[in-house]
Amino acid sequence: xxxxxxxxxxxxxxxxxxxxxxxxxxxxxxxxxxxxxxxxxxxxxxxxxxxxxxxxxxxxxxxxxxxxxxxxxxxxxxxxxxxxxxxxxxxxxxxxxxxxxxxxxxxxxxxxxxxxxxxxxxxxxxxxxxxxxxxxxxxxxxxxxxxxxxxxxxxxxxxxxxxxxxxxxxxxxxxxxxxxxxxxxxxxxxxxxxxxxxxxxxxxxxxxxxxxxxxxxxxxxxxxxxxxxxxxxxxxxxxxxxxxxxxxxxxxxxxxxxxxxxxxxxxxxxxxxxxxxxxxxxxxxxxxxxxxxxxxxxxxxxxxxxxxxxxxxxxxxxxxxxxxxxxxxxxxxxxxxxxxxxxxxxxxxxxxxxxxxxxxxxxxxxxxxxxxxxxxxxxxxxxxxxxxxxxxxxxxxxxxxxxx
Amino acid sequence: xxxxxxxxxxxxxxxxxxxxxxxxxxxxxxxxxxxxxxxxxxxxxxxxxxxxxxxxxxxxxxxxxxxxxxxxxxxxxxxxxxxxxxxxxxxxxxxxxxxxxxxxxxxxxxxxxxxxxxxxxxxxxxxxxxxxxxxxxxxxxxxxxxxxxxxxxxxxxxxxxxxxxxxxxxxxxxxxxxxxxxxxxxxxxxxxxxxxxxxxxxxxxxxxxxxxxxxxxxxxxxxxxxxxxxxxxxxxxxxxxxxxxxxxxxxxxxxxxxxxxxxxxxxxxxxxxxxxxxxxxxxxxxxxxxxxxxxxxxxxxxxxxxxxxxxxxxxxxxxxxxxxxxxxxxxxxxxxxxxxxxxxxxxxxxxxxxxxxxxxxxxxxxxxxxxxxxxxxxxxxxxxxxxxxxxxxxxxxxxxxxxx
Numbered sequence: 001x002x003x004x005x006x007x008x009x010x011x012x013x014x015x016x017x018x019x020x021x022x023x024x025x026x027x028x029x030x031x032x033x034x035x036x037x038x039x040x041x042x043x044x045x046x047x048x049x050x051x052x053x054x055x056x057x058x059x060x061x062x063x064x065x066x067x068x069x070x071x072x073x074x075x076x077x078x079x080x081x082x083x084x085x086x087x088x089x090x091x092x093x094x095x096x097x098x099x100x101x102x103x104x105x106x107x108x109x110x111x112x113x114x115x116x117x118x119x120x121x122x123x124x125x126x127x128x129x130x131x132x133x134x135x136x137x138x139x140x141x142x143x144x145x146x147x148x149x150x151x152x153x154x155x156x157x158x159x160x161x162x163x164x165x166x167x168x169x170x171x172x173x174x175x176x177x178x179x180x181x182x183x184x185x186x187x188x189x190x191x192x193x194x195x196x197x198x199x200x201x202x203x204x205x206x207x208x209x210x211x212x213x214x215x216x217x218x219x220x221x222x223x224x225x226x227x228x229x230x231x232x233x234x235x236x237x238x239x240x241x242x243x244x245x246x247x248x249x250x251x252x253x254x255x256x257x258x259x260x261x262x263x264x265x266x267x268x269x270x271x272x273x274x275x276x277x278x279x280x281x282x283x284x285x286x287x288x289x290x291x292x293x294x295x296x297x298x299x300x301x302x303x304x305x306x307x308x309x310x311x312x313x314x315x316x317x318x319x320x321x322x323x324x325x326x327x328x329x330x331x332x333x334x335x336x337x338x339x340x341x342x343x344x345x346x347x348x349x350x351x352x353x354x355x356x357x358x359x360x361x362x363x364x365x366x367x368x369x370x371x372x373x374x375x376x377x378x379x380x381x382x383x384x385x386x387x388x389x390x391x392x393x394x395x396x397x398x399x400x401x402x403x404x
Numbered sequence: 405x406x407x408x409x410x411x412x413x414x415x416x417x418x419x420x421x422x423x424x425x426x427x428x429x430x431x432x433x434x435x436x437x438x439x440x441x442x443x444x445x446x447x448x449x450x451x452x453x454x455x456x457x458x459x460x461x462x463x464x465x466x467x468x469x470x471x472x473x474x475x476x477x478x479x480x481x482x483x484x485x486x487x488x489x490x491x492x493x494x495x496x497x498x499x500x501x502x503x504x505x506x507x508x509x510x511x512x513x514x515x516x517x518x519x520x521x522x523x524x525x526x527x528x529x530x531x532x533x534x535x536x537x538x539x540x541x542x543x544x545x546x547x548x549x550x551x552x553x554x555x556x557x558x559x560x561x562x563x564x565x566x567x568x569x570x571x572x573x574x575x576x577x578x579x580x581x582x583x584x585x586x587x588x589x590x591x592x593x594x595x596x597x598x599x600x601x602x603x604x605x606x607x608x609x610x611x612x613x614x615x616x617x618x619x620x621x622x623x624x625x626x627x628x629x630x631x632x633x634x635x636x637x638x639x640x641x642x643x644x645x646x647x648x649x650x651x652x653x654x655x656x657x658x659x660x661x662x663x664x665x666x667x668x669x670x671x672x673x674x675x676x677x678x679x680x681x682x683x684x685x686x687x688x689x690x691x692x693x694x695x696x697x698x699x700x701x702x703x704x705x706x707x708x709x710x711x712x713x714x715x716x717x718x719x720x721x722x723x724x725x726x727x728x729x730x731x732x733x734x735x736x737x738x739x740x741x742x743x744x745x746x747x748x749x750x751x752x753x754x755x756x757x758x759x760x761x762x763x764x765x766x767x768x769x770x771x772x773x774x775x776x777x778x779x780x781x782x783x784x785x786x787x788x789x790x791x792x793x794x795x796x797x798x799x800x801x802x803x804x805x806x807x808x
Contacts, residue, residue, distance in 0.1 A: 005495050012498035014510050014675050019684025021489045033492055037484035045492060056486045059686050064484060073481075080441035080468060082460045082662035084770065085425045088437055088449060091409050094416035106418050111515040111664055112685040118548060122557030131559050143684045144522060144548070150682035153526030155535050157561035227686075253686050258486035260515055260664045260687035271418050278554035280423025280547045281516040282463050282631075282657050283664035366488065 001045040005033045019143070020057060020371075027354035027369060029361050037064035039378035042366065050366040051387055053340070055374035058253035061231060062299050063378025069257045069295040076291035087287035093294050097265055100297065101237050103245040104265035108274060110284055113227035113252035114142030116262040117188070119279050120250045121146075123266065124186035124221035127273030132180035134173065135188040137164040138195040141225050149196075161185075167193040168201055170210045177214055186221040186248075187211050191229035191238035192335055197350065197370040199343065200335025208244040221247040221270060227262075230254055231300060232309055232338050232374070257296040259289035305377055306338075312379045313337030319388040326392075327399040341372040344398070352398055359394035360387075367391075405449040409437045423547070424461060424775075431758035431773060433765050441468035443782035446770065454770040455791055457744070459778035462657035465635060466703050467782025473661045476699035480692045491691035497698050501669055504701065505641050507649040508669035512678060514688055517631035517656035518546030520666040521592070523683050524654045525550075527670060528590035528625035531677030536584035538577065539592040541568040542599040545629050553600075565589075571597040572605055574614040581618055590625040590652075591615050595633035595642035596739055601754065601774040603747065604739025612648040625651040625674060631666070634658055635704060636713055636742050636778070661700040663693035709781055710742075716783050717741030723792040731803040745776040748802070756802055763798035764791075771795075 009032075010016040017024065023032035031044035040063055042050045055061065062069055076089065094107040110116055121133055141147040145158035163179050166172040167189070177184060189211060193201035215222040224246040229238045231254045239246060247270055252262035260283075266274055299305070314337045324331045329352075330345035344352035353369030360367050365387045367373060413436075414420040421428065427436035435448035444467055446454045459465065466473055480493065498511040514520055525537055545551040549562035567583050570576040571593070581588060593615060597605035619626040628650040633642045635658045643650060651674055656666035664687070670678055703709075718741045728735045734749035748756040757773030764771050769791045771777060 005492055008495045008499065012495065012502045012510055014512065014670075014678035017490070018512060018679070019682070019688065021684070021689050023489060032489050033494075034484060034487040034489050035491065037487050042484075042487055052488065054488050056488055057686065059486050064487075070481075077474075077477075080438060080446075082463050082664075083438040083441050083446055083468075084456065084458050084460055085427060085436050085438050086421070087439065088409055090437075091412045091416065095412065098416045106416055108418065108422060111687070112519065114685065115516065122549060124557075125559065126557035143682055145526060148682045150680070152680040152682065153528075153530035153677070155529065155565060157564040160561040160564075161559060258687070258690075260486075260690060260693075266418075273557070274418035275422070276554070276556040278423070278547055278552045278556065280425070281518065282461065283515070283662070284423065285425050286662070286664060289664075 002031050002033050005045060027358040029358050039063040039065065040376055040383055050364055051383055052366045053373040053387070054366060054368055055376050056258060058228060058374050059258040061254035061376050062257045062296060063376045066257060066299065068299055069292050072295035073259065073288050073292040076287045079287070081288045082283055082286045086285040087290070089287045089290035089294060090285060093290045096294055096297055097263065100235055101249070101265055102240060103237055103249065103267055105268045106271055106274060107263055107265045109290065110262040110279070111260050111281055112262055113250065114144045114147070115281070116227065116250035116252050116264050117141045117147065117225055118144060119264045119277070120223045120248045121186060121188065122277045122279065123248055123264065123270050123273045124223055126276045127270045128185045128220060130183045130185040130220065131161040132163055132183045133161055133186050133188055134163050134165055134176040134180060134184070136167040136190065136193065139167065139190050140195065141188065168204050168207045170207055173211060173214065177218065184218045184220045186223045187215055188223045188225060190225045191233065194228050194335065194339065194372050199332055200339070200341050200372060202335060203239065203242065205242050208239055208242045212244045215247070223248045223250065225250050227252045229339065233336055234306060235300060255296060256289050256293035259292040261289040261293055299377070303377055308377055309338035309375050312375050312381070312384055313340060315381060315384045316340055316387065319384065320391060323388065323392045323395045327395040329395050329399050329402070335372065338375050339372045343370070355401060356394045356398050359397050360390050363390040363393065365390045406435045406437050409449060431762040433762050443467040443469065444780055444787055454768055455787055456770045457777040457791070458770060458772055459780050460662060462632060462778050463662040465658035465780050466661045466700060467780045470661060470703065472703055473696050473699040477663065477692050477696040480695035483691070485690045485692045486687055490689040491694070493691045493694035493698060494689060497694045500698055500701055501667065504639055505653070505669055506644060507641055507653065507671055509672045510675055510678060511667055511669045513694065514666040514683070515664050515685055516666055517654065518548045518551070519685070520631065520654035520656050520668050521545045521551065521629055522548060523668050523681070524627045524652045525590060525592065526681045526683065527652055527668065527674050527677045528627055530680045531674045532589045532624060534587045534589040534624065535565040536567055536587045537565055537590050537592055538567050538569055538580045538584060538588070540571040540594065540597065543571065543594050543597070544599065545592065572608050572611045574611055577615060577618065581622065588622045588624045590627045591619055592627045592629060594629045595637060598632050598739065598743065598776050603736055604743070604745050604776060606739060607643065607646065609646045612643055612646045616648045619651070627652045627654065629654050631656045633743065637740055638710060639704060659700060660693050660697035663696040665693040665697055703781070707781055712781055713742035713779050716779050716785070716788055717744060719785060719788045720744055720791065723788065724795060727792065727796045727799045731799040733799050733803050733806070739776065742779050743776045747774070759805060760798045760802050763801050764794050767794040767797065769794040
């Protein structure tokens with residue numbers, strides 16, 4: 001069925017598939033098309049079941065078919081979704097985010113993570129009257145011309161005012177700021193470093209404070225891209241535990257448990273600028289995604305979600321490390337435990353990682369070999385332990401191949 | 405209730421509301437917040453009922469709560485929406501569009517109209533290796549930095565490669581092409597001219613043919629922005645009745661009857677380019693919006709939708725003209741009847757239009773005074789006639805004010 005759909009897709013979709021969900025960039029054996037999902041489990045179109053560690057690449061934070069969230073969405077859909085104006089859900093959700101996030105005095109909603117990061121930079125530019133954006137080399141901030149990882153279809157002017165620094169490197173940040181001179185609009189930085197295929201890094205508190213101080217000194221906006229990390233590290237904003245508050249944050253992915261929604265939150269210093277820019281979309285005021293978002297935030301707050309992610313993430317990381325040690329396979333596990341990334345030593349082409357994940361997939365565990373993974377509220381200790389039974393076997397296979 | 409929500413919104417949303425659904429840019433009396441919708445009727449949060457002629461600014465083409473479309477969406481939601489890959493709906497919908505649209509050999513899906521217009525230009529640039537885009541001055545193509553009507557937060561570089569012509573003016577198109585020289589990537593043109601607050605214009609067949617010939621001569625892409633017009637003028641593409649086929653089209657709004665979806669369709673000449681660019685979004689592969697789109701296209705095809713829109717639009721236009729003549733009020737009604745636009749003579753500040761629509765609103769008919777309106781399959785002859793009873797009264801009031 002998957003093969004037949006791929007053959008049909010090849011005819012009517014360029015390359016048969018596009019974007020980050022393209023199975024052709026995964027190891028052989030991964031399915032392209034899915035039939036259904038429940039909790040932390042997925043079924044492909046051939047009926048194969050997977051214990052999932054990608055959570056749709058982030059959006060599924062409470063698990064598929066969460067009863068409370070799905071009921072909220074269903075109830076709103078019965079009333080109305082896309083109408084001539086917003087529903088009361090817009091105000092309720094804005095109040096909810098402003099109440100949760102100490103940095104935020106206001107919120108605006110969109111549909112894609114790229115919408116939110118783009119709007120955040122527009123607001124920073126409108127508010128400062130400056131143009132230059134400092135951002136970390138290799139960071140992913142979306143897939144529109146100014147930030148997509150490819151250069152096909154992109155012009156030099158799309159990136160004219162971007163200046164790059166190295167994540168967690170204060171000196172390189174200061175050098176980038178010197179290059180911007182008196183034209184600095186914003187420092188844009190991911191909540192933590194989660195660049196594709198390299199070790200993850202949490203922000204050093206000194207780096208976070210230096211970024212804040214730089215923005216304060218120059219009157220620039222500190223913009224945190226929370227699209228990937230948001231609501232998995234802290235429900236108060238990922239840098240709140242560091243004591244560093246951004247001016248503007250971009251959110252998407254997990255905030256509505258899979259419903260299409262993005263948000264920009266900001267402080268009063270940038271309220272007028274946010275009012276000045278003109279951004280909009282045909283479906284941005286849809287009530288269903290907002291109702292789902294409110295329910296998602298309720299569920300996360302009421303269930304000790306962050307502690308659950310940390311506990312499950314630590315259990316997985318500890319188990320994987322024990323197995324790697326036992327099998328004499330050197331791996332690195334970096335960044336926050338709730339967004340697991342497993343890389344193998346001496347694996348520049350990711351072939352060992354691919355072998356490991358392909359083997360796990362054969363036994364029904366869906367991992368990624370070079371992108372960070374995600375946990376949800378639906379992952380139980382039993383699920384983690386079941387995954388570890390499978391990975392023990394996969395490590396043995398990688399060790400065996402390495403020995404020959 | 406609306407007033408109370410606006411007061412709460414003022415605190416947590418910049419300006420209290422943003423974008424095209426901001427009621428502050430409508431005449432006094434228009435509600436900001438809506439509670440529910442059914443067919444071509446809306447209820448605001450204070451329980452007031454409206455016979456609606458905006459259709460959520462386009463997306464609602466079959467009417468709210470359409471049983472076939474809603475059932476398709478509900479069934480898909482029960483299986484899965486946002487997963488680790490697409491569902492079979494992706495292939496089915498791509499095949500459907502390729503089968504319907506004579507110009508199209510492939511399709512790709514996004515979430516916003518701006519996503520689709522932006523992707524179309526990226527594909528044109530990737531395919532031609534050129535940079536310049538010719539587009540009509542005053543045309544709306546979305547609300548991201550290269551095209552948003554505001555300049556707040558926008559840099560000059562965001563629009564560095566845009567050259568403007570006048571819609572339907574072959575000479576100005578040729579002049580713009582001369583300015584682009586050998587760097588011409590695309591001619592981007594709306595399916596018809598629907599700029600805010602000015603008379604609408606259908607494309608002259610000569611202009612459409614000239615644009616096609618120009619692109620053929622220079623190896624550029626002819627890109628039609630179908631976001632506004634799409635599926636209301638023709639189910640084969642808006643320029644198909646003119647005998648002019650685009651290379652690439654951008655779609656959104658009506659294609660999924662209010663579900664968040666956009667699409668780019670293109671021909672084989674641009675297939676490789678479409679494969680080369682990297683665009684993606686967290687929710688783009690969601691099955692629910694695609695299932696809704698397939699059902700929407702089924703409903704439109706099976707119900708003689710275009711003829712229905714034309715018939716209802718003509719009935720409304722004829723009725724309004726008769727009333728205007730009777731009351732001695734000079735109006736212009738331009739463009740396709742299925743996207744009605746009513747402008748008043750000597751009304752540079754739109755105050756007469758605002759008086760007219762505010763009066764209609766008081767009697768439960770939701771019109772717009774300077775943006776084109778939309779019809780749906782849910783609008784019956786009885787609905788049109790009911791609206792005309794109300795507009796007769798509104799014309800009388802405008803005539804009365806003008807006489808004093």
